[in-house]
Amino acid sequence: MKLAVIGGGSTYTPELIDGFARLRAELPLTELVLVDPAAGRLEPVGRLARRIFARQGHPGRITWTADLDAGVDGADAVLLQLRVGGQAARQRDETWPLECGCVGQETTGAGGLAKALRTVPVVLDIAERVRRRNPAAWLVDFTNPVGIVTRALLTAGHRAVGLCNVAIGFQRKFAGLLGVQPHQVELEHIGLNHLTWERAVRVDGRDVLPRLLAEHGAEIAADLKLPRTLLDRLGVVPSYYLRYFYQHDAVVRESHGKPTRAEEVAALERELLRMYRDPALDEKPELLTRRGGAFYSEAAVALTAALLRDTGQVQVVNTLNRGTLPFLPDDAVVEVPATVDGQGAHPLPVRPLEPLYAGLVAQVTAYERLALDAALHGGRDRVFQTLLAHPLVGQIEYAERLTDALIAHNREHLPWA
Helix, strand or coil: CEEEEECCCCCCHHHHHHHHHHCCCCCCCCEEEEECCCHHHHHHHHHHHHHHHHHCCCCCEEEEECCHHHHHCCCCEEEECCCCCHHHHHHHHCCHHHHHCCCCCCCCHHHHHHHHHHHHHHHHHHHHHHHHHCCCCEEEECCCCHHHHHHHHHHCCCCEEECCCHHHHHHHHHHHHHCCCHHHEEEEEEEECCEEEEEEEEECCEECHHHHHHHHHHHHHHHHCCCHHHHHHHCCEECHHHHHHHCHHHHHHHHCCCCCHHHHHHHHHHHHHHHHCCCCCCCCCHHHHHHCCCCHHHHHHHHHHHHHHCCCEEEEEEEECCCCCCCCCCCCEEEEEEEEECCEEEECCCCCCCHHHHHHHHHHHHHHHHHHHHHHHCCHHHHHHHHHHCCCCCCHHHHHHHHHHHHHHHHHHCCCC
């Protein structure tokens, strides 16, 4: 079984490697190829990956290359974890929207749109090259914004499933609070990527969410940076990304004058790369936990194994709506529990979504459709309309200013501009 990781030079890749090594019975890899044009990052990450496999006794072969076609040749699955423009582009995404009084964030709002415009064409080019060499290969997309990127892949007819670590993060958190094993916790996770709510938390078929909120609501709310009273009033656990919607203005005020997340990550990456170059290091360092993406490796292994080994396992993924949420078009991409097998992801039936959540989901779905159109076809008017449709923008003056700023900061990645 051969896997290729596009963006394999990421400082987060050792987390993925550690998961492949620990969970080799679930996903028995024989070959893993890390693909990345950044040689200065790829080689130290690749060498550390080999040492991690050796330490844990994994017999699989690890190689790395800047040659995409060679790297994906013969791969059964390709994991996409790239960042077009690197942390420098992320830094811009997190700053220029603030100048217009809007949230600066890499996956939602104006910054999220900028990332989508840079990313979608690159991902589609990669996907086409994979398809020419391996028509049956699966694409597992962890590249943000996952919902829009996965929709682009599926619309173009690729064999793709989107993956996010929010659901598995909640599962592990709740299991710890409840004193049970993670596999015992089943989430009623519903919405869009980075716009989801946990409406039930079941252990052995019984919903324990009311107990969880009663006994641990303060801790959960603190993790989300949301008021405890909100969780009690709603009776659900929102994704932490909902804070950008529920407390937008407070987030903007807090962001002014503070280091961006991109600056924090860039500093972490410099230190991590220094550590990775140490030939004595043969395990993922503790510092990597501060990089983000907790439990990504476990989620990626489980999803890839389900696709390649036809397990029929239930997992939270990003896939086509196909009537799951009847108020959305079938070609929208939703993030819900699904049965995953050799034919792809099949969403499980869900209870009707309450109007409080359905309205926001419908609006953001419309934005994502417009965002994909802008990414595929370009043009200032498309960017403006997409921003006007986003609930975190929604005003003519803001949309005009943000459109100009987005184009100005991303010209090198937008050929039409």
